[in-house]
Amino acid sequence: MSDIESKRPLSPHLTIYKPPVTMVVSIIHRITGAGLYFGILLIAWWLVAAASGEVYFNYATAFMNSIFGHLILFGFTWALIQHLLGGIKHLFWEMGYGFEKESSKKIAWATLAGSALLTIAIWLAGYAVN
């Protein structure tokens, strides 16, 4: 970059606007996606443990049933549901539905509310089954 170019004023952007909910949900979508990338190791671990025999399976599930394990799995559940709902949102947007200013905001809020409710519902269902 030449001297002249480097001294040009930059247009202020990300840092000075109040973040719109659609942007926040988009960022969350990427972060949860990256989290799930590593979180899938939990599923792979569970499958491998089940295929490894009873002793190792009980060891793995004892970890997953610890408080620390439940915290990780609860976060994983939320990330999975948030990413799932965000993905469904994208499928609709890409077909051209709900992309207007107000409806896109509503849908973005709905993914946040929906993921919170569904995550809690899934855990309640899990405890109820047990």
Next chain:
Amino acid sequence: MRTPLSKVRGLGSAKDGTEHYRLMGLTSLANVPLTLFFIWQVVSLYGQSYEMVVERLSQPLVAVVMALVMVSAIFHMKLGMQTIIEDYIHGENRKLMLLIANTFFSVFVGALSLFAVLKLGLAG
């Protein structure tokens, strides 16, 4: 005579953007029912004994759909991480190394999961 378009054709960051986009859309669509199936399995197996879990995972339908869950999810996450790397990593060498690591990680997790699912499914 080369037009500006012909000069840049095929010079995108990964040379296969259309296929990337198509596979991302296809796997995201597939992941909706597959994820719901997976959650249903895990919730209904929560707190169950080793025998119960193994018995469930040995049922043909469960084993096959679990394999599809992992295959679809792993293609999806591999493409997603590729996009993240291409967006944020600008040095060519580092980018290439991370793209290779992404592929290795995805194939490894996929191979582990598929072997486990097959072992459980074929044992029953």
